[in-house]
Amino acid sequence: MSQALRHARYVVTENPVTLAAFALFSGFVLLAVVGPWVAPFDPLLSDTARALQPPTWRHWLGTDQIGRDILSRILVATRLDLVIALAAVAISFGLGSLAGACAGFFGGWTDRIVTRVVDTIMAFPLFVLAMGIVAALGNTLANVVIATAIINLPFYARMARAEAHVRRAAGFVEAARLAGNGPGRVLVMHVFPNCLPPMMVQASLNLGWAILNAAGLSFIGLGVRPPTPEWGIMVAEGAAFIVSGEWWIALFPGLTLMLAVFCFNLLGDGLRDLIDPRGRT
Amino acid sequence: MVLARLAGRRLALAVPALAGVVVVTFLLNRALPGDPAAFFAGPAATQQAIHEIRVKLGLDRTLPEQFLLYVRDLARGDLGKSLTTGQPVIADLLTRLPASLELTLCGLALALAVALPLGVLAAVRPGSWIDHAARVTTTAGVSLPIFFTGLLLVYVFYYLLGWAPAPLGRLDAFSSPPVARTGFYLADSLLARDSALFRAALRQLVLPALTLGLFAMAPIARMTRAAMLGVLGSDFVRTARAMGLAPRTVLLTYALRNALLPVVTLLGMVFSFLLGANVLVEKVFAWPGIGSYALEALIASDYAPVQGFVLMMASIYVVLNLTIDVLYGLIDARVRIEA
Amino acid sequence: MRHWLATLALVLLAVPGAVSAQTRTETLLVVTESGPNSMDIHGVGANRPSYQASWNLYDRLLTYGVKTLPDGSRMYDYSVLKPELAESWQVAADGASVTFKLRRDAKFHDGAPVTARDVKWSFDRAVTVGGFPTFQMKAGSLENPDQFEVVDDYTFRVKFVRKDKLTMPDVAVPVPVVINSTLAKKSATASDPWAMEWLKNNDAGGGAYKLESWKPGQETIYVRFDDWKSGPLPKIKRVLVREVPSAGNRRALLERGDADISFDLPPKDFAEMGKAGKVAVVSHPVENAFAYVGMNVKNPPFSNPKVRLAVASALPYDKIFSAAVFGRGVLLQGNPIASLTFGHDLVPTPFKTDLSKTKALMAEAGFPGGFATTLSFDQGFATTNEPAAVLVQESLAQIGIRTTIQKIPGANWRNMLLKKEMPIFLNAFGGWLNYPEYFFFWNFHGQNAVFNTSSYQNPEMDKLIDAARFESDRAKYTELVRGFAKLMVADVPRIPLYQPLLDVAMQKNVKGYQYWFHRQLDYRQIAKE
């Protein structure tokens, strides 16, 4: 175990960017937990007298069109955005890898069905599929998450299928099977863990992508319902105010969103260095 | 020829996927909340008027019947009529497709022009400041919501600095489009040898292409770096260096050409991803592409254009994978010979 | 590689080809959010921008006069009818018909002369295609083809079905256009006798402007019809209408002088541009129209009038007016008749934000603990509706009404209105004909038309509206209007919030803009110095 730990320490210390990403990630998680208590104002409280104010000592990041405090909304929104990202990735990671692993491992009909479904999803223009789903089922939070999850499903399914296919013939799988384990157990105990590493990298990249997708949906009016604070919707609402000079309404949520997605992507690279042998210098 | 057989096999594989797309879009559309009949009956319509329109649109029939009707029309190449623009969908799509393709190709070209060198530099000096800088900048590019980048670029380069032209779509108000041969303004204006028009079209393309390009740089740079790292460590690159070949030859002719293989495969996915993300860029830059067309139709619950759009995108996706395979075959003889 | 970057930099900095000054003053560049989906106002589902196309491409028999307001802005005068295609008209002695004398020199865009036969074909078409056009004709008692008679090539008679003071004004609204019937009939078929398909994409008019090109979803280009005889020849030779979905970009285009005129920007932009003074902003209250909070009077809980009264005294009128509308309108606070319409001063501002008696009202209504419901609005108008909805949500919460906001896409919005099941919602309505009974007929009459969104049916209200429609005596008419206005305030099926302004922003050198009831641009009066 020490060798892996030492290796992990090497990657993190060797690569300052990845270290920063880890720190940033833990910062966001902390903010998600403690957000509502730290926020200086109630994120939903309107104050039309102080609407559209630039950053001041009272409102550090300024106020929006109906006078709500932007800093508080950003802080409180962290939890929702992380939930959207983690939920979407968890669903697509879980479903996708399971389906893929089964397809790769059992082959035959399961393989054919899963590949057909995956090809169909892949053939769809991703963003339009999301729009269609949310427009069809209504723009509740759950639908935004489901739409994002479905789009990312193919990545995991294909990766899991390829890994499972390779692993199936590997010696230790044969051995496990000979030792009397049922196919299900073999799959979960032996094949699946080995598919994990590359998919961990993909998962972290998709975390960022899930938030961006939610923001995109908000821009065309299919995002999270008002008045819930969420970074994507705040950027979409603020977009109309850039030209008229109230840059802070869109800029600060945009920067936070960028930082989060940025952190997830760098985290993905860091994880890849940790896992992918070729990456080791 | 060998490649034809390869193409044939790839097409055969695509047919079930396309069939899947047709079915899913049909069902997805029917699930859209809006009732086009009500929308198009106009403000003062009564229930009776709406029913008339529903019958006219054939929406009163059972779902399977509607599906059969739809597939029959599809076979005849009739994608139905868009109620928002009043034109046959196939006409709309064909006039608007070049706009989206031209924008996406320019975006991709821009991304490649920046991300490829960055990827190579990062691989040649792994762990150096260039490596980290490349990773940080390209990742930052992809971390911003695409519509926000677009609006920011318009605000800074058009509104504040005035360098970029007005975000008025493919051409400024006062120049008329070139004679449509390919539908690509850049190509058509070159064919017509009209340099002023070429410049006008290019100026309009810069900001939207930059917005799209920024979004594609990260995956390309990352893949180039990983592929180059792998190739630079390979035996034949060591041989090339042992033979004393010029550093440029070793890096470009030997290493980069081999590293391009995984990048080319990635391009297929990035291109179709960009076509999807096009929707938002078209909305910001008033770009008359198929993305914004589908979005308007989706919001108006107008089935025909949405289905037409998705089918076109799916077929572009298939054609794209085909070209990727051909391209792959051109670069790497192993694929060509073994096919 | 370097070479490529060099050319890019060169291209970026090059100054755009200087379009000759002369063409610039004779060309008008309009930027809008969305464009027409048809060139034919009788077409199925023709949207509002299609009215602009039809208004400028086609002539009508009559038009309205022009009056200049104290602030120098110009608007149509709904009390004065003026000739357009018809040189003169004469109401019969027995008041049972009106005869129009057509201009002899008028031609269609393809050069064919305009005759009464074209007028009859067009009027017959308007009353038989169904949908919105037919309803609009019926509002002026123009109901079936037998009413329309071709006396000779240049004389056209309309027989009245009943004495209706709205008939004559209805002839000047956008619907009764005069179409080149010979040209249109060439493309008519058995299944499409009125050439709906062809006229959707083609121009068969005789109006002041011809259609040069139309790329749906992108741009529409009009060019002046130099042989136009139905009025003074317009000064603008060519009009480019470009669709720019992003409001921010439209404002940037105006402020940098690249666009000449735009009218569908968010209220905040108009407020700021007006103050900044770089661009001229002309505003005018939209006649006979207001934005309101509607409640469904059929189903509980809003079927209980006390609950509706509680809501009326809880709404944050001032907050909405400043934060959502930025003051671009006239505050109504419950007054059911908008300014500039007869009777607007009969029931001055009945409600104001006063939470003191709301608790008692809610208790009396049997909801001491309040209740939960959904507050819906049309996503197409989210720019003002969304902030307003959030403010309403916050105020209603204070009186125990917990709402979740539902943003409904445009296509589905009309559907929801038709079902008449939405408990509480934000909406707006504007009538073309500026008469109070016309507004109440569409919105509060028992016939329960689609615009009666609260599905309010009260026989007493119907009696007052029907009487007012055909009452010619001034005093009695005023009492009838006061009657139905007071009844509306008492029952409060809906709470009028504010009367919106039609703001138009234009470069300082654009002159002659005129406000019209159909809220579209009329290029015939516009000029550029």
Added chain:
Amino acid sequence: MSEPPLLSVEDLSVEFKTRDGVVRVLESVSFDVRRGETVGIVGESGSGKSVTAFSILGILASAARVTGGRALFAGVDLLTASERERNRYRGRELSMVFQNPRTALNPIRPVGKQIADLLLRHGNVPRASVRDRVLELLARVQIPDPVRRYHAYPFELSGGMCQRVMIALAVAGAPRLLIADEPTTGLDVTTQGEILDLLDGLTAQSRMATVVITHDLALVAERCDRIVVMHAGHVVESARARELFTTPRHPYTARLIAATPRPRAKLGELLPIPGSVPDLRAALPPCRYRSRCDRAQSACDQAPLPTTRVAPDHVVACRFPR
């Protein structure tokens, strides 16, 4: 043998920086190679044979660092020369043939073109006639039907054929020294013989100095004039081929010879060498064979490890040579 040596490697030391610490792969390696002479470097895998060759050519991996010593090639120290200068020597003055030929050639470029690249770089051959020169070379390395093979890709050729292309590449620039790193490992026996005969033929024609790196003692016995025995980064013994086999003075050399199958020896007579190559990351005694040496004594721990010249052309690095 009076000429100065073409290549003389003196006290070459190389370290590798890995994530588990620094690995001292080579420590003061010295040997000479004269024109026309064939020197064999032999030792178990992991003894640093290939690293020695790579250091001389300057194509070590980025994690490696030369920490000492010189590699004089006709008077010029290649280790301290600039990369530009070194690059001029590679392929023109000294060249190399690698172990697995199929992966050592560019997979997506016809072999003829790869040879042409080298000729255009070094052989000052005008572009017009480069194709003929390539065909000539292909014939010289006995590749049948060179015209068709010009456009062949490495995966279309057999291992032996690829190695012939490698040799063509190595001799194309008419270098004065050719280093062959395990040229025949992985090839079948008959091809091995052909390749080695080909190498001998080509180098003899132009009196080219050759260094053959292998773990196959039998191979160096027949074909090399002198032999350098390496163990764990040290040169433990170097001598003329005949003396080394008749009077091996270093215990490791003796064991090596005893472990190599000879035509008449029976399986039972072959003695395996106990233990394995020591872990070069850990602290190492001056003599790295100590842990496996059956003659080791406490004195062996005294640094530095002496290298004594037991004969004019026979050096051994052992405190108690046999």
